[in-house]
Amino acid sequence: MAQTIRVERMRSTDIDELLPIEQELFGAERWTAGMFRSELEQDHYYLVARDAAGVVLGYAGLAVMAPEEAWVNNLAVRRAAQRQGIGERLLTALLDEATRRGATRVLLEVAVDNAAAQQLYERHGFAAIAVRRGYYQPSNTDALVMARE
Known part of the structure; x- marks a missing residue:
């Protein structure tokens, strides 16, 4: 049975739930609470994916940098919840928002050794x-x- 996932706008109160995911996935290169707060203060578009109990399983962020250009700032899903379509749903929602805001080009950076993420983006x-x-x-x-493009 597939689990129920809700994708919704991130709130500043969600940040504490993101930090363990950041640690798990990115270690010393993880984002800090202050970095996430700064993103939200700049009105960048951030989403969280929650399970039926309300636990954050993943998150993603988008910054529209120019009228026609947007950047995916991050996209992460806790290891135990990966390969269940959560990253796909988050990315699709970001791309929909980029289109809504008029961006015709979306860019991102991904580690060269993260083949799974690269395949998601290529799809x-x-x-x-x-x-x-x-x-x-x-x-x-x-x-x-x-x-x-």
């Missing part, structure tokens, strides 16, 4: 356009820049 029309050497710190991992 949604993203293609690699550049590499940012040593982008993720402190691991010095390269980032693949992907764009969807």
